[in-house]
Amino acid sequence: MKIIKTLLAGLAMTGAAVSAASAEKWDMPMAYAATNYHSENGAEFAKCVTDKGTGLEVVTHPGGSLFGGGDIKKAVQTGQANIGERLMSAHANENPLYGVDSIPFLATSFEDSEKLWKAAGDKLQAAMAADNLVYLYAVPWPPQGLYAKKDVNSVADLQGVKFRAYNTATSRIAELAGMVPVQIEAAELSQALATGVAESFVSSGSTGYDRKVWEQLTNFYDVQAWLPRNVVFANKDAWTALDAKAQGAVLDCAGEAGARGLAKAIELTDFYLKGLAENGMKVSPPGDQLKSELKGFGDIMTKEWLESAGADGQAIVDAFKKM
Ligand code: PCA
Numbered sequence: 001m002k003i004i005k006t007l008l009a010g011l012a013m014t015g016a017a018v019s020a021a022s023a024e025k026w027d028m029p030m031a032y033a034a035t036n037y038h039s040e041n042g043a044e045f046a047k048c049v050t051d052k053g054t055g056l057e058v059v060t061h062p063g064g065s066l067f068g069g070g071d072i073k074k075a076v077q078t079g080q081a082n083i084g085e086r087l088m089s090a091h092a093n094e095n096p097l098y099g100v101d102s103i104p105f106l107a108t109s110f111e112d113s114e115k116l117w118k119a120a121g122d123k124l125q126a127a128m129a130a131d132n133l134v135y136l137y138a139v140p141w142p143p144q145g146l147y148a149k150k151d152v153n154s155v156a157d158l159q160g161v162k163f164r165a166y167n168t169a170t171s172r173i174a175e176l177a178g179m180v181p182v183q184i185e186a187a188e189l190s191q192a193l194a195t196g197v198a199e200s201f202v203s204s205g206s207t208g209y210d211r212k213v214w215e216q217l218t219n220f221y222d223v224q225a226w227l228p229r230n231v232v233f234a235n236k237d238a239w240t241a242l243d244a245k246a247q248g249a250v251l252d253c254a255g256e257a258g259a260r261g262l263a264k265a266i267e268l269t270d271f272y273l274k275g276l277a278e279n280g281m282k283v284s285p286p287g288d289q290l291k292s293e294l295k296g297f298g299d300i301m302t303k304e305w306l307e308s309a310g311a312d313g314q315a316i317v318d319a320f321k322k323m
Helices: 002-022 037-051 069-077 096-102 110-130 168-176 186-194 205-210 236-241 244-278 288-322
Strands: 024-029 056-061 083-087 133-140 145-148 162-165 180-183 200-203 219-221 229-235 282-284
Touching: 024 069, 037 056, 037 133, 037 229, 037 244, 056 244, 069 083, 069 133, 069 229, 096 110, 096 168, 096 288, 110 133, 110 229, 110 244, 110 288, 133 236, 133 244, 162 168, 162 186, 168 180, 168 200, 168 288, 186 205, 200 205, 205 244, 229 236, 229 244, 244 282
Parallel strands: 024 056, 024 083, 162 180, 162 200, 219 282
Antiparallel strands: 083 229, 133 229, 145 200, 145 219
């Protein structure tokens, strides 16, 4: 009897050990507000993976609550988190290819942005692999426009203005326009505007809406300069350690999340602009002078990007233009 009991206890323990080894939780840091469509889409992706029942559970942490936007990529590269979402172009200073989606006036519609992303796909994924990351999916932000607290008819009106930047492209625009750039995450944007640290920025209607920027700002110019992306990636070692079933679950859910996120971004673009207007902001296209001056910046920045991104950059742009 005693032997049987011992045997049973031993078996029970083995069972427990097996299920503990196959059950794995991945924390997924995200930088943007929980109510933003990127974050909601990420939560749905996490649920999709968890519900597949492979033993892998994904738990999202939006709003920069686990790691701030600026730290997410590093955290996933080093395995402090096994998966995460980050605005990829914020890392164009590490590798110009990460800034392919933020070249002013290269791809200004959802359709073109999809083409550009396809053209860049292999090279971007290789760049990420060299950073110990596995690409899972990406979702665009709506087209980028200019926020200000006065009428802006020309670049001269921006001279000396304190400008919130989120990547090298936005910093460069500030520099070209004679503004003073300061890098700030969206999570800290409302505070930066309220305290006067920033008084203008380039972003989508989405971020202006989320951060209720009508409390400080008055104008949104729908410049449609580019559509940057948030990318979801996994730590390569953690990925390799997953069994084939769990990897399959993640890839299935990632495919769905990419398509669902794109549809949401398209659907919400007008909603956000209406929201800005309903809350008292002047929402309008840029005037001719401002538009042509910004296009001039775009020409300079395209040339600079092609120089820094070398043959790979040129190949991406050439492939995109043929699509
Ligand atoms: N919102 C993000 C990046 C692009 C966008 O539309 C932000 O402002 O941080």
